Amino acid sequence: MHTSLTTKFIEIQGVEQTFKTAKGLFPALQGINLTVAKGEFVALIGHSGCGKSTLLNLIAGLTTPTSGALLCANKEIKGPGPERAVVFQNHSLLPWLTCFDNVHLAVERVFGKTESKAQLAARTDAALALVGLAHAAQKRPGEISGGMKQRVGIARALSMQPQVLLMDEPFGALDALTRARLQDELLEIVARTQSTVVMVTHDVDEAVLLSNKIVMMTNGPAATIGEVLAVDLPRPRNRVALAEDPRYVHCRKAVIDFLYTRQGHVEKAA
Numbered sequence: 001m002h003t004s005l006t007t008k009f010i011e012i013q014g015v016e017q018t019f020k021t022a023k024g025l026f027p028a029l030q031g032i033n034l035t036v037a038k039g040e041f042v043a044l045i046g047h048s049g050c051g052k053s054t055l056l057n058l059i060a061g062l063t064t065p066t067s068g069a070l071l072c073a074n075k076e077i078k079g080p081g082p083e084r085a086v087v088f089q090n091h092s093l094l095p096w097l098t099c100f101d102n103v104h105l106a107v108e109r110v111f112g113k114t115e116s117k118a119q120l121a122a123r124t125d126a127a128l129a130l131v132g133l134a135h136a137a138q139k140r141p142g143e144i145s146g147g148m149k150q151r152v153g154i155a156r157a158l159s160m161q162p163q164v165l166l167m168d169e170p171f172g173a174l175d176a177l178t179r180a181r182l183q184d185e186l187l188e189i190v191a192r193t194q195s196t197v198v199m200v201t202h203d204v205d206e207a208v209l210l211s212n213k214i215v216m217m218t219n220g221p222a223a224t225i226g227e228v229l230a231v232d233l234p235r236p237r238n239r240v241a242l243a244e245d246p247r248y249v250h251c252r253k254a255v256i257d258f259l260y261t262r263q264g265h266v267e268k269a270a
């Protein structure tokens, strides 16, 4: 159960992102102002191409904004850092390494200079155990299912003991049942580790089930934050019980209204 969600952790101030393309400048994001508190779970939702990944990449420090500022723990975000671990949709594991070695690589990068070999191995084991994959430690990505690969990706991110977990549609490529199971696991892990999470998703139910706050983005070009919805559902959350909870239904409807009534989907060429 989150106690206080008041400590400002990530601050995004007047951020604008313009890309140079063959056809000229493309304004992807403008006027983005957002605060994420420590221990908060924030979902970014919006139609395809509105700029969710662009915003997540800015927080990850993989790109720099055209203007505006991004801060993490009062420090300007100037590049990627182990305190902001990223989980991508396609797990991005190295296929020739075992699950253990894939996670160990990240552990070594962050703690290699300060900890013994035994400590690094123990961290790796603990991260795999956290996602229920201790038994698959010696398997290679090609020998495990899509859901398991995604769990290794989450273990790798968590193994760095990041202050914030940035997830870009982490369950987007999975079937509905595996996706539901991983959402439930993520809920438990986040409760146990008190992680701060920013997650990009297309899935309204996923956003409501997992988050404290849903950031709804307008369609691009020059996309911005249209509305922020507070999800005041108590934790722990149970998907079956929530399905009929009027507060859940209300949140779900508010997001659907925003996406389909006020931001009617416009397909546009990328």
Ligand SMILES: Nc1ncnc2c1ncn2[C@@H]1O[C@H](COP(=O)(O)OP(=O)(O)OP(=O)(O)O)[C@@H](O)[C@H]1O
Pocket (backbone or CB within 6 Å): 019, 020, 021, 026, 028, 046, 047, 048, 049, 050, 051, 052, 053, 054, 055, 220, 270
């Ligand atoms: N490096 C880039 N150069 C040029 N345009 C880009 C670049 N990255 C993103 N864009 C454009 O910026 C817009 C936002 O892209 P982004 O990938 O952030 O959207 P998204 O909301 O994450 O989409 P999806 O939900 O489909 O993954 C799109 O129009 C995209 O074509």
